[in-house]
Amino acid sequence: MAGTLVLNASYEPLCVVPMRRAVVLILAEKAVMVEAGDELMHSATHAIQVPRVVRLCRYVRVPYRRQIPLTRRAILARDAHRCVYCALRADTIDHVIPRSRGGRNEWTNVVAACARCNHRKGDRLLAEIGWSLSRVPVQPPPTVALVLGWAKRDPTWDRYLGYESPIAEASAS
Ligand SMILES: [Zn+2]
Structure with a gap:
């Protein structure tokens, strides 16, 4: 539209x-x-x-105007529904530093990811599997x-x- x-x-x-x-x-x-x-x-x-x-x-x-709430929809929109790891279509949210490893639920630690990458990454850190981010997650301005x-x-x-x-x-x- x-x-x-x-x-x-x-x-x-x-x-x-x-x-x-x-x-x-x-x-x-x-x-x-x-x-x-x-x-x-x-x-x-x-x-x-x-x-x-x-x-x-x-x-x-x-x-x-308040800050944008951290929601699944807003994260996917910020990242244009593209997986930050493989650039295919993303439908899930990944915590770059997993929550089980102390990662926080904030704009700079959440990214759009496809289900496959999200599953493969699991609870590991990027350095442990040799992956990198295609873009740095930031808090979008209001x-x-x-x-x-x-x-x-x-x-x-x-x-x-x-x-x-x-x-x-x-x-x-
Ligand atoms: Zn992917």
């Missing part, structure tokens, strides 16, 4: 909305285009370039919560989110 990143008047990222909703905001002069795609969208009376990023004309107050769960994350959003997508990193390797 194609979405559009909505920025506050201050350029702070606010949310992701369906592209058609963003077009309505532009036509109603409630938002302006910041990044546009090459394709055109047609309505009964208008043709408009598809909005990838829009900015609201008026500033809206937003409540304090702004990334806005796009977690969107199947198709638009790379043009990244500089507004202040975060380089792990998808780009994974597909480059």
Whole structure:
């Protein structure tokens, strides 16, 4: 599903909305285009370039944004559903340092892993089996919560989110 990143008047990222909703905001002069795609969208009376990023004309107050909760869904989304060990599709969560060996349940110690790698690794440390991480697990900044769960994350959003997508990193390797 194609979405559009909505920025506050201050350029702070606010949310992701369906592209058609963003077009309505532009036509109603409630938002302006910041990044546009090459394709055109047609309505009964208008043709408009598809909005990838829009900015609201008026500033809206937003409540304090808390850190992203550490959930299975959020970890898989951060790692783009790719196994950190073999790069195949991941459906399970692995503790890099196993909990039985004192590893903590925190962003920097959890990664997406396929069931096969997870099973093979078991309760061992990476050094013990000669494995390495294809990317270092980090805590995503709160702004990334806005796009977690969107199947198709638009790379043009990244500089507004202040975060380089792990998808780009994974597909480059
Ligand atoms: Zn794997």
